[in-house]
Amino acid sequence: MTEISRVSRACSKESFRKRVFSQREIELFGERPEKLAAGFAAKEAFSKALGTGVRGFSLREVELLRDDLGKPYYVFSGKAADIVSEKKLKAHASVTDEGDLVTVFAVLESE
Numbered sequence: 001m002t003e004i005s006r007v008s009r010a011c012s013k014e015s016f017r018k019r020v021f022s023q024r025e026i027e028l029f030g031e032r033p034e035k036l037a038a039g040f041a042a043k044e045a046f047s048k049a050l051g052t053g054v055r056g057f058s059l060r061e062v063e064l065l066r067d068d069l070g071k072p073y074y075v076f077s078g079k080a081a082d083i084v085s086e087k088k089l090k091a092h093a094s095v096t097d098e099g100d101l102v103t104v105f106a107v108l109e110s111e
Helices: 004-011 014-020 023-029 033-050 078-086
Strands: 062-066 072-076 089-098 101-110
Touching: 004 014, 004 033, 014 033, 023 033, 023 062, 033 062, 033 072, 033 089, 033 101, 072 078, 072 089, 078 089
Parallel strands: none
Antiparallel strands: 062 072, 089 101
C-alpha cells in the first residue's frame, strides 16, 4: 500500500523516475499519479513476495504493464529476469486504488 501523493511528490524529481521506472513505464504512466504509485507499489510488492527486498536487481528491471483490457502484469529484465527464471516463478499482480492510497497484491507461484 502506497500513498499516491507521496509517490507523486517523489516523481517530480527526474532522478527518482529514472532510478525507479523503465522508459516503457514512464511512457505508459505519463503524469498520472495513481499509475505512477501503482507501478512503484508493484515493485515493492514483488520484492516483498520474493522475500529479499530490493537486493540483486534494480527496480527498473521490474515493470508493471497492462494488457488491452487493463489487466496488470509483470515484465522482468536484467537480473530480475534471471532471478525469476532461476527460481522458476510466475508473477501476478492485482491493483486497486481508493482516495490517496494504491494497493498492489503480488503473488509468486513456483512451477
